[in-house]
Amino acid sequence: MSHVIVMELGSNPFKSAGIEAGAFADLKRVSYIRIADTNITEIPKGLPSSLSELHLDGNKITKVTAESFKGLKNLAKLGLSFNEISSVENGTLANIPHLREIHLDNNALTSIPAGLPDHKYIQVVYLHANKIAAVGTEDFCPPGFNTKKAMYTGISLFSNPVPYWEVQPITFRCVFDRSAIQLGNYRKK
Numbered sequence: 001m002s003h004v005i006v007m008e009l010g011s012n013p014f015k016s017a018g019i020e021a022g023a024f025a026d027l028k029r030v031s032y033i034r035i036a037d038t039n040i041t042e043i044p045k046g047l048p049s050s051l052s053e054l055h056l057d058g059n060k061i062t063k064v065t066a067e068s069f070k071g072l073k074n075l076a077k078l079g080l081s082f083n084e085i086s087s088v089e090n091g092t093l094a095n096i097p098h099l100r101e102i103h104l105d106n107n108a109l110t111s112i113p114a115g116l117p118d119h120k121y122i123q124v125v126y127l128h129a130n131k132i133a134a135v136g137t138e139d140f141c142p143p144g145f146n147t148k149k150a151m152y153t154g155i156s157l158f159s160n161p162v163p164y165w166e167v168q169p170i171t172f173r174c175v176f177d178r179s180a181i182q183l184g185n186y187r188k189k
Helices: none
Strands: 006-008 032-034 053-055 077-079 101-103 124-126 154-156
Parallel strands (some): 124 154
16 A cells, blocks of 8 residues: 555445545555545545645535645645535645645635635635635735735636626736636526
8 A cells, every 4th residue: 555646436435424534544655536426524534645636526525624634735736626515714725835726616615715815826726606705805815916926827706696796806916817717697596
């Protein structure tokens, strides 16, 4: 197990948490883990620090805690689409300092996750098909224009109940290209 680099556990019939603490203890070199479409209800504990990609799409995860990602200094891509996530705890993104891309689309979020303006490297944020009703001018970018934050190359907010005509243009001052922003109409289901 110490030589495994990619681990794919998708479509297994896991129940509740699904993964026991310590299950990844011997995986010292793994850089990619995908545990999708398994119905797990929480983010596995004790994920290897070597991870650069983690995909937990299509499960029944309801919240994201800061503790979930402690020690994942190399994580660059995080997929949490198609879960039931209603909250991302403050401080979560600070525990993943090299994150470049996060997929939180098709969940139950009611607000933009905290920490995006302070995150130095994040460039792609998928938040479409949630329950976000408002977007503030400092939800994505730090105040001011002279910043060391990487520019966003993609932000998706379509299919949220936010009235997009009320979102201030200054909200996206640290977006590389305006075509990288996806806003759109919301249809009640």
